[in-house]
Amino acid sequence: DAGVIQSPRHEVTEMGQEVTLRCKPISGHDYLFWYRQTMMRGLELLIYFNNNVPIDDSGMPEDRFSAKMPNASFSTLKIQPSEPRDSAVYFCASSAGQSYGYTFGSGTRLTVV
C-alpha cells in the first residue's frame, strides 16, 4: 500500500488566492482527518469524515476553509481567500477505526505571502 498520499508537498501562494490541498486515503479506511500543524498551536484537528460524510468540522477556523470528500478515495481542503496566517503544514490522515490509530500523509507545507 502506498500509504496516505497528499499533494502538493509544497505550495507557495499570494494572499487572496485560492488554495486546494488534496488527499488520497488508504483503501478500506473509513475515516479521514485533516490536521494543521504550526509551531505556535501544535496539531489542530480541522475536520474529519466517516464514510465520506463530514462528522465534525468544529476545528475549521472560519468560512474561508472548506473540505469535501466526494468519494472514498479522495478528499480536498480548500482555502479561499488565503491569508498569511494560514501558513502551516497541513496533514491528511486516514484510519480503519478508533483502536487502529491513524496513518498520516507526508503533509503539504503551505506558505502564503
Next chain:
Amino acid sequence: AQSVTQPDIHITVSEGASLELRCNYSYGATPYLFWYVQSPGQGLQLLLKYFSGDTLVQGIKGFEAEFKRSQSSFNLRKPSVHWSDAAEYFCAVAPTSGTYKYIFGTGTRLKVLA
C-alpha cells in the same frame, strides 16, 4: 477537562543511553493510548498503541510503553537510543466510543548526541 500532558519539551540523550518520555492524561475513562513519532519534514508515524490487556506494549523501532492506570500515565521507553531516533514524539488519546477525535500532547523533541 480532557487533556494530554508531555512535561518535557526537549530531551537530550547520548547514543546508546536509555530513554523515557513521559505522558500523562486526564480522561473520564481509560481511553485508547498512542505514541507517534515525527521526523523532520515528515508526517507522524504510529509507534505503538494500547487499548486493553497487557499494560506493557511493544512497538516498532524497539520502543515500548507502559500503561499505569493509577498514575494516568503512558510513558515511552527505549533501552538504547540510536542517532536515527532523533525526532519529535507525540502522545495521544482517543475515546473508545463516540466521536473519533484524538487529543494530542504538545510533543517532546528528542536530540541524540553521538
